[in-house]
Amino acid sequence: MDTRNQVATAVSNMWVFEGTGGNLRSALHCDRGGRTCNSRTADKQSWEKAMTILNRAMIIGAIVALGTPAAVARTPAPSDAEVYIISPRDGDTVTSPVTVKFGLKGMGVAPAGIDKPDTGHHHLLIDTGLPALDAPIPADAHHRHFGGGQTETAIELTPGKHTLQLILGDKLHIPHEPPMMSRKITITVK
């Protein structure tokens, strides 16, 4: 008896598990609308949840779709949109305070809290990597929010090398799907 399931549909931002009767074969992670799904390693919690449901149901052909563990709804962003740092340029040597200009193409800037399609507000990541993409961006010295809709800022930096990267957040400060982020640049402060 062939108990494999076919993934027929997927909804936004979801894990889709193929398998039945406690025999999970694979997991797919699908983007908004389920247009593209990629094989990905599901986290343990999601696998266990899927196993429980499949064991209980024992329905051949069932498709189990679970939300991501964090279960936050990520706001879709146009796939051709682009976030970039206008200035300084990668490799520049600058003096503090450093004026950083934010660039955005294919989307609009809206203050935090405003629910408008294809918009977001800038976050400047200073000397840090990307935050979790399925949670609000932290607010601290390494994660600066521009919830008023600002498109530039001046930051005080100590002498030496620093990295800067922009990431857009939605009305709740959560990165979009797909995440809209700039390249990470390195500058030297004199």
Ligand SMILES: [Cu+2]
């Ligand atoms: Cu924010």
